[in-house]
Amino acid sequence: MSTAMNFSSKSFRPRAPDKGSFPLDHFGECKAFKEKFMRCLKDNSYDNSLCRLQSKEYLECRMDNQLMAKEPLEKLGFKDLLDKPSQENQVKP
Amino acid sequence: MICNSKSKVVCQFHVFVMLLSIFIRESLCYPKNSFLLTSTHSCIRGLQVQRAKGIHSYCQWFLCRRVPSRLNIQKRGVKSRKSQTRSQEDDWRKRNKTVLTYIAAAGVGMIGLSYAAVPLYRLYCQASGLGGTAVAGHNAEQVETMAPVKDRVLKITFNADTHASIQWNFRPQQSEIYVVPGETALAFYRAKNPTDKPVIGISTYNVVPFEAGQYFNKIQCFCFEEQRLNPKEEVDMPVFFYIDPEFDEDPRMARVDTITLSYTFFEAKEGQKLPLPGYSLTSQHS
Numbered sequence: 001m002s003t004a005m006n007f008s009s010k011s012f013r014p015r016a017p018d019k020g021s022f023p024l025d026h027f028g029e030c031k032a033f034k035e036k037f038m039r040c041l042k043d044n045s046y047d048n049s050l051c052r053l054q055s056k057e058y059l060e061c062r063m064d065n066q067l068m069a070k071e072p073l074e075k076l077g078f079k080d081l082l083d084k085p086s087q088e089n090q091v092k093p
Numbered sequence: 094m095i096c097n098s099k100s101k102v103v104c105q106f107h108v109f110v111m112l113l114s115i116f117i118r119e120s121l122c123y124p125k126n127s128f129l130l131t132s133t134h135s136c137i138r139g140l141q142v143q144r145a146k147g148i149h150s151y152c153q154w155f156l157c158r159r160v161p162s163r164l165n166i167q168k169r170g171v172k173s174r175k176s177q178t179r180s181q182e183d184d185w186r187k188r189n190k191t192v193l194t195y196i197a198a199a200g201v202g203m204i205g206l207s208y209a210a211v212p213l214y215r216l217y218c219q220a221s222g223l224g225g226t227a228v229a230g231h232n233a234e235q236v237e238t239m240a241p242v243k244d245r246v247l248k249i250t251f252n253a254d255t256h257a258s259i260q261w262n263f264r265p266q267q268s269e270i271y272v273v274p275g276e277t278a279l280a281f282y283r284a285k286n287p288t289d290k291p292v293i294g295i296s297t298y299n300v301v302p303f304e305a306g307q308y309f310n311k312i313q314c315f316c317f318e319e320q321r322l323n324p325k326e327e328v329d330m331p332v333f334f335y336i337d338p339e340f341d342e343d344p345r346m347a348r349v350d351t352i353t354l355s356y357t358f359f360e361a362k363e364g365q366k367l368p369l370p371g372y373s374l375t376s377q378h379s
Contacts, residue, residue, distance in 0.1 A: 012301075012303040013306075014299070014316075015310075015311070016316075017313050017314045018311065019312055020318075021314065021315055021318035022314065022315050024315070024320055024321070025328055038266060046267060046270050046271055047270075048271060048273075048276065048279075049243075049271075049272075049273065049276060055278070055279035058279065059333070074237050076277060077239070077312075079237065
């Protein structure tokens with residue numbers, strides 16, 4: 001919370017996350033995917049747009065290992081990554 | 094809630110001003126049969142301060158400054174004096190009329206304000222977020238439909254803090270990440286418990302600059318929930334977030350290029366429940 005006592009400026013109000021809290025990955029089940037993502041970030045000078053595939057894979061790993069509520073990936077903002085394989089399938093035949 | 098009690102105060106204030114305008118109007122318009130004058134007279138009589146006559150004249154002078162001759166008409170009038178008082182009376186009457194119209198306009202204005210105050214205050218509360226009301230425009234469904242604003246690159250820097258009493262090693266795994274509004278992003282923190290006892294931590298976060306904080310939406314993270322670390326355990330803590338695409342359209346955010354996300358961990362006693370900001374625990378469990 002902001003400690004500045006001026007009424008005119010808006011103070012920051014922390015908001016709860018939309019989908020709650022991630023359970024802790026005590027057994028490191030998705031550590032490999034995380035390492036892939038971190039390496040991708042380092043290679044691409046920390047540009048998130050180029051590493052979205054790796055972040056999608058990390059979240060899929062979490063969902064598979066009961067570390068995250070299963071959600072359709074469109075709801076997590078990965079709609080563009082899901083459309084591409086379907087487009088490729090249409091082009092091939 | 095602050096907002097609800099303040100709207101009541103506004104109504105009370107309006108009533109007070111209405112009474113005040115009635116008071117002034119009465120004293121100028123009907124000095125002879127004024128209800129208020131008689132009430133003040135009785136009030137003063139009750140006090141028994143001085144002789145009645147002295148108080149009476151003092152009271153008139155105070156309340157009916159403009160028309161003193163009405164109540165204490167001097168019978169020893171000279172003809173010239175009569176015409177003078179008549180023109181003076183006309184003058185006073187004209188002045189009274191203008192003052193009356195101003196006061197009537199103010200009264201009507203106060204009525205209008207008191208009606209307008211309720212929706213206006215609601216808007217103000219929404220904009221400023223006082224009393225915990227939700228900030229308009231934060232829609233959980235928009236993650237599906239939002240389009241990334243590719244030409245606005247923002248740098249998100251990460252900061253990790255721990256309270257003095259918690260002995261965890263808590264740090265971000267990347268110092269910065271470049272995102273665009275409308276795109277979901279993932280970031281990691283790492284926490285290690287070097288002690289020989291399990292420690293439960295609970296965290297909160299802060300976003301700087303404060304105005305950008307309303308556009309910073311977390312889909313999932315590790316805050317506001319107890320996180321238990323076993324002895325000598327090290328875990329990765331992800332934060333899944335996005336910047337609202339409306340960030341690009343806000344003129345106040347035009348010069349903002351860097352947003353800093355800062356997490357702070359505190360030690361929690363077993364079973365301690367922190368008041369969560371507008372978040373019910375029952376809806377959390379997946």
